[in-house]
Amino acid sequence: MRTVVYPSDSFGCGSFRAIWPGQHLAAAGHDVEVVGPTDRRVRVVMDGHTVKDVLVDADIVVLQRVTHAYMAQAVGVMRAMGITVIVDVDDDLSSIHPSNPAWAVHRPGAGLHSWHNLALACRNASLVTVSTPALLDVYARHGRGHVLPNYLPDMYYGIERIDSDVVGWPGSFHSHPNDPEVVGGAVARLVDEGAEFVMRGDPAGAGRAFGLAQDPPGGGVSVAEWPAAVAALGVGMAPLADTRFNAAKSWLKPLEMSACGVPWVASPRVEYRRLHELGAGVLADRPRTWYRELKRLRESAALRAELSEAGRAVAEGLRLRDHAWRWWEAWQRAVEIDRATPRPQPVGV
Structure with a gap:
């Protein structure tokens, strides 16, 4: 037919x-x-x-x-x-x-x-x-x-990742206007301690939302360039407010980070929990937990490597x-x- x-x-x-x-x-x-x-x-x-x-x-x-x-x-x-x-x-x-x-x-x-x-x-x-x-x-x-x-196409797999302690959010603030609030002052506190925070997507307005002095580095990325841009993050994050809209969101963002070998911290929304239960990433349900988990990953290359490997293993079974x-x-x-x-x-x- x-x-x-x-x-x-x-x-x-x-x-x-x-x-x-x-x-x-x-x-x-x-x-x-x-x-x-x-x-x-x-x-x-x-x-x-x-x-x-x-x-x-x-x-x-x-x-x-x-x-x-x-x-x-x-x-x-x-x-x-x-x-x-x-x-x-x-x-x-x-x-x-x-x-x-x-x-x-x-x-x-x-x-x-x-x-x-x-x-x-x-x-x-x-x-x-x-x-x-x-x-x-x-x-x-x-x-x-x-x-x-x-699920993910093959272009997300096998990307070489250079480890770092750079914290990043692969998202655009305009399409996630209330999601940064779930991390509270965690990102601002890490930046005050010397952390580098970046975005993959439009960062306009994100600085104020995260309590920063200015918007973080970021910008638009094409579909073809997106996997490499995600893989360049040292520690990824996927904050989602507890809303009706987000209750129906898919696991795509943390799945992308998993396939690219990026260790991540995410909100405990339904589909993010589903991916975590398969063995990927870390969940954070309140600002102090966000701070603790992001800080742990920033300070431990061994932990980043462990979560990177675990995430890649989970994502391997989710190829399109x-x-x-x-x-x-x-x-x-x-x-x-x-x-x-x-x-x-x-x-x-």
């Missing part, structure tokens, strides 16, 4: 959840085509603001983060036409922090994009694939949900090339769901 995959973007989300899995499946001989964001081939036929028809050459269509009002309608229309439609979601968009720029884009009433549209698309979909079990309760209460954890079949399995489940039920009428159009 002809399967066409439409990633939401060519950055992290689109790559991990659609582009790379689709490429692996195509290389394995499946009839899968990945269509980039700038080469869309789905055309909708409109009657005012209502989608009446969809022109697309596929038996199975895979879409990501369907937040546009017309595409949310198109999901139901395609399914009524007999096309199997899978919608992939990697975050709970309905609980984005208001300080995150994505909130203004996706809040209902702001324009044609909203998290209400995503909810509609998921209700109309043959199957909803998600990165964490928590997202099933948000987007797949109808029972047509499937968890596909995030060994798990890409899970995407095909999920997509075939969607086909079976449609075969077992009458063609539904679109919901909420």
Whole structure:
């Protein structure tokens, strides 16, 4: 069956959840085509603001983060036409922090994009694939949900790492506006003691959030350069506030550090705990614990080496090339769901 995959973007989300899995499946001989964001081939036929028809050459269509009002309608229309439609979601968009720029884009009433549209698309979909079990309760209460954890492509593995005591956060502050608060004054205290603190991502505003005199060094990094940038950290950190949004976050950030051999300290959110229980990293639930664990790693090259080796061992079992079949399995489940039920009428159009 002809399967066409439409990633939401060519950055992290689109790559991990659609582009790379689709490429692996195509290389394995499946009839899968990945269509980039700038080469869309789905055309909708409109009657005012209502989608009446969809022109697309596929038996199975895979879409990501369907937040546009017309595409949310198109999901139901395609399914009524007999096309199997899978919608992939990697975050709970309905609980984005208001300080995150994505909130203004996706809040209902702001324009044609909203998290209400995503909810509609998921209700109309043959199957909803998600990165964490928590997202099933948000987007797949109808029972047509499937968890596909995030895995890593080969470019994350085998990178030579030069050990150091540099502490770093591989993240951008604008997309994590309230997460630094969980570390309290730990980072500022370490910097006062002589530690070097850096970021991999946009650091604007992070200095104030961590209690520093200025923003730490950092900047944007491309998808291709990201693994090497992460591997250059001596001690990694992954702070996440205890929020509804973060309760559904995947283990991707600490997994990336593990594969790159970076020892890390992270908040005890559900998926971070899951990765830690496999043998990677250290968890910190309060500022004094963050300070203690980061300080221990800064002061002990032996401990850094131990956690680096342990993290690499865990990440070795989480290569995308060994798990890409899970995407095909999920997509075939969607086909079976449609075969077992009458063609539904679109919901909420």
